Amino acid sequence: MITFRGCSDPFFLKCLKATLAMLILALGTAMAQAQEGSLVFGIRSTASAGGTEASVRGGFEEEFSLTARMRKGVLRISLGAAGSLSGWYASALRWASYSESQTLRWSLPPWPPDAEMDPAPDLLADLEIREAAMALALPGLRIEGGKFPLSWGTGTVFRPADLFRATNPGVFVTEARSLPAIRCTVFTGAMQRIEAAAAIDGTGTIAAGARMFGTISAAGFFALNAGWRRTPSTSGTSDEFSVGLALQHEWDNFSPTVELSLRVRDGNSVAFVMAGTGLTIDRLAFRTEIQEKIDFKINSLLMPDLFLIAAWNLSDLTVLSFPLLWLPSSDAVSLGASIRLEGILRGRLDLSGYTAWYTRAGATIFRWHSAVSWTHAFQ
Amino acid sequence: MNTWHTIAFLLVLVSPGHAQQTRAIDPQALLEEIDRVQRYASISYEGTMEIIQGNRVLVKQFTAKARGSGLVFLEFTNPEDKGVRMLRVDQAIWMYFPTEGETVRIAGSMMRQGLMGSNLSYEEVAEGESLRGTYAPAILGEDTVDGRPCILLSLTSTRKDISYPTRKLWVDVERRVPLRIELYARSGSLMKTIHVRAIESISGRLLPTRVEIVDALKKNSRTIFSMRSVKLDITLPDSLFTMETLTR
16 A cells, blocks of 8 residues: 655655656646647636525626637637526526626737648637526426536546447546536436436437436446437438446445447447446545447457546645546547646646647647646635 | 534533543443434534645535434535535435536545545545444543643544544543544554634534644645534435435
8 A cells, every 4th residue: 555654754745846846847848849738817706695595596606717828839818708697496496597608719920821720710709608507396306408517427538328428538537518408307216316308419419318327225326328319420310229327336445337338320239338447545546447349240349448547646735647548449549647736826726738649541640738727716 | 424524523512511530430421421412413504624735725615414324415615616515325425516417426446535625535424323333432541632621532443444443532521522533543543633623502512613634644734624503403304315406
């Protein structure tokens, strides 16, 4: 077992400082040469009335950010503003919320017209409705409609059982997408529920399905789902039918998760299997996930996709993490490093960087990205 | 009881009694007395955690409701974590993150990590058994804490499924409330020290409303936990401790 009982001795402090210095140096170097580097300052505040006990309550939240991004010698500055309103009434209408973000962006100098990357315009005014939803609830029943986060599954990166999330997103941490959707949930027990949901995303993909979520005594849970997804294709549309299972079980400190998805599209059957587990040794935490695609038509196994992250809790307020994502099926591998320092100038400082190698049109492309951000919240 | 709850329970003043000489006190009776008084039916409060490391401070605010020894519901209210909820049902801990719209069960491998970055682990939050049923008490002697005479009570357990097999409690002789608690690992190493910083009279009990938790393994690291708007023995319905409320 690794322990840091000697953390108060000078040697540990020297090691810690050296580690941080190396990380900052690496990021600084990356910033100087990177294809893409960004610096983000954020400020966020909330105001609410009614308190959590009130039958009527509401809140307002806004967030401002200033992002400077250097890419291929072009400085791109973005101003972002986001706001949200929420209300809650302890009667039939249980909650309603609305949030939107507004981004203004311009580039100095203008983005080269022949640039192969980033087709985004130099001047951009972008409005995005993040969430606009309301819910009706009766005891044991809830109906929600609007645009809201919708996510199924258990994996950090690989979620084959998630009907509403793209497979193999290729990034270290994926957040649930906020989608125009409706969802009906029946709570069949204290920790059990059955839900049916339908959603459409920005690409025109329509998905609908039902899921049963339950616990396995006190040692885990399962989620069984079935669904249908229609995606636009060059020949019109393509329908896919799927059944999925997500499972998590505890054996002492060992708690593996498994997700299985069987999909049928145009007569072809494909299965995705994800297995993941975590391990904590003192202040080191590991999480690994592998995902295998099984094509019954080809009847062969490929190298599985792999995600691994090691997080080192240097202290309660400092976490250093190293994610690795390897996607043999896409000829892509990404390796990153990030450090999160809470309580810096009453805010949070994030430094991160990652490198990626991937193959496109037969050529191997190397890309690296680094970012520094500081966020402060008011209430 | 959860740890925040447990902290309160650990430090709850037993019914004010007569000052007694240490040698006349039966440790088992003292522990039973502490346990009995700690077993209030339910509690609700607004809590604040200040996680401090050197000159860096992270503040977490939340509302908490707990009933019996196994049901806890928390909702975070500080801007960074607004809407994040935690439900504990016996030994299982579930979290709800509004950005995901999904529930997450805290895996066993994560149970020793700090809850929301604090010096309280999920494992400690999940512990809920009474001291009497878990530990064998012994009185080690007398001491003083902040100038107040205390009984030094040692608690030991041979069970392997608890976070701290040994605890030491400095119990105020006059007020019969622990003013300091030390938590030890199986190896005998000191892991954490809990200091009571403020005590208030609530519903006829003396309740510690501000405590400081110092992690012995982390240099310059401590968490100050405070409670306000505390209500004891209130009615908390079953529906509060369900997936329906967690995801509302």
